[in-house]
Amino acid sequence: MLKRHLWIIAVAASILGAVPVRAETVTVTIEKMMFSPARISARPGDTIEWINKDVLAHTATAMGDWEVIIPAGKSGSVVLKTATSVDYYCRFHPNMKGQISAPAH
Numbered sequence: 001m002l003k004r005h006l007w008i009i010a011v012a013a014s015i016l017g018a019v020p021v022r023a024e025t026v027t028v029t030i031e032k033m034m035f036s037p038a039r040i041s042a043r044p045g046d047t048i049e050w051i052n053k054d055v056l057a058h059t060a061t062a063m064g065d066w067e068v069i070i071p072a073g074k075s076g077s078v079v080l081k082t083a084t085s086v087d088y089y090c091r092f093h094p095n096m097k098g099q100i101s102a103p104a105h
């Protein structure tokens with residue numbers, strides 16, 4: 001009986017191990033000229049979505065990599081391609097800064 005239970009656990013573990021990690025969407029709100037939260041963690045394949053609640057347009061710009069323009073009251077998104085940490089800022093308001101870090105393994 002115990003052997004049978006162990007076999008079921010082993011099968012369940014192998015099935016769970018084979019399921020790829022689902023891509024997630026991480027949302028960042030822009031309000032009062034700030035990214036909130038300013039620091040997020042995300043994996044490659046995850047979508048980062050910025051929701052701009054300000055009456056000004058902003059960007060999320062990772063220098064030399066990607067840029068998302070987020071009009072006033074709108075949202076914009078990017079699919080993360082790299083597993084390294086990325087610093088980004090708003091090109092229109094360079095004091096607005098955010099960071100995307102790789103989750104700890």
Ligand SMILES: [Cu+2]
Nearest residue numbers: 058090092093
């Ligand atoms: Cu801005």
